[in-house]
Amino acid sequence: MDFTLTEEQQMFAETARQLFTDTSGPDQWREQMESGAARIDTRWNAIVENGFTLLMLPEDCGGLGLGELDFALIAEQAGYAALPDPLVDSAGVAAPLLAALAPDHAVLADPAGSIAIQHPANPLVADADIAAAIILHDGGDAYLATPDQVMLTRKASIDPFRRLFAVGWDKASAQPLGTADWALALDRGALFAAAQGLGLAQRAVDLAVEYAKERQQFGKPIGTYQAVKHHLASAQVAIEFARPVVQAAAAAIGQQDAHSRARVSHAKIVALEAADQAARASIQVHGAMGYSWEVDVHLFLKRALALTGSWGNPYFHRQRIAQRMFTQPMGPDQTFARDTQNA
Secondary structure (H helix, E strand, C coil): CCCCCCHHHHHHHHHHHHHHHHHCCHHHHHHHHHHCCCCCHHHHHHHHHCCHHHCCCCHHHCCCCCCHHHHHHHHHHHHHCCCCCCHHHHHHHHHHHHHHHCCCCHHHHCCCCCEEECECCECCEECHHHCCEEEEEECCEEEEECHHHCEEEEECCCCCCCCEEEEECCHHHCEEEEECCHHHHHHHHHHHHHHHHHHHHHHHHHHHHHHHHHCEECCEEHHHCHHHHHHHHHHHHHHHHHHHHHHHHHHHHHHCCHHHHHHHHHHHHHHHHHHHHHHHHHHHHCHHHHHCCCCCHHHHHHHHHHHHCCCCCHHHHHHHHHHHHHHCCCCCCCCCCCHHHCC
16 A cells, blocks of 8 residues: 655645644643633634635545545644644534535535534543534434534533533534444544654654753763663654554544554554654653643643544543454465455
């Protein structure tokens, strides 16, 4: 499988990195936490103006009609910047689901309006209070409601920027959308969480490397000591091993079979394990101050922990991998084949 990115994909990813890192950094994080603001409007408007909310929408819905691999690159950059905004779940999961159910819905006509989603895998809804609409589930059916039509109860999250809500609602006040493809939505959510994990991991390593170059001990930078080098090298190796797994999952997600589901699960496990390892290594490199609120690396660890439990926990994803291994043909010529070729 060829994972070489096109010039257009590289351009989108670079544009996203530049925008996200310019508008989502330590100053903005602390300003937002101190003010308690749900969102910084100038940053969200810039995201909308650059078309990132339209990437996964079909062209006949006013979108760009790009695929999961394209959006995974954007999600990775969102992770790298610890982006507080609901771009990934809204544009990567909720908007495509709504477009498949109601392509002419008015909510899709406003690229600035985020869409929250209540999925069977996620009992709590992220950023429900600032959403233009919320997709709700009842069995296999989907419904749509606005925040003022439901009862929202704020719940605590380990991630200070992950605003979670329990949603109370009834069918009488919600718009029925029909039977939804919740399985595809789950795979997209898990895939894009994995992509964010890659970005979180790389930023944690980059922060540690930068600090290790500046921090002096016994007359030389601590980065010259093998113990520090080995910590960061191990974290970087985990990132490099996880990246092709995420890209393979993104390329195969449309198959919607046991093989593609296992790939998504594999990607989510290894990418967020890499993020956890990198964040903890970065905290160690920063020493005692690494455990303080003033050092930003704790935000990347908290985001990694939050994403690990969303869109299916590690046990759920290991079960899906086990199902692939124990119910489908295995071997060097079959492990990466499709169900339809090796049924």
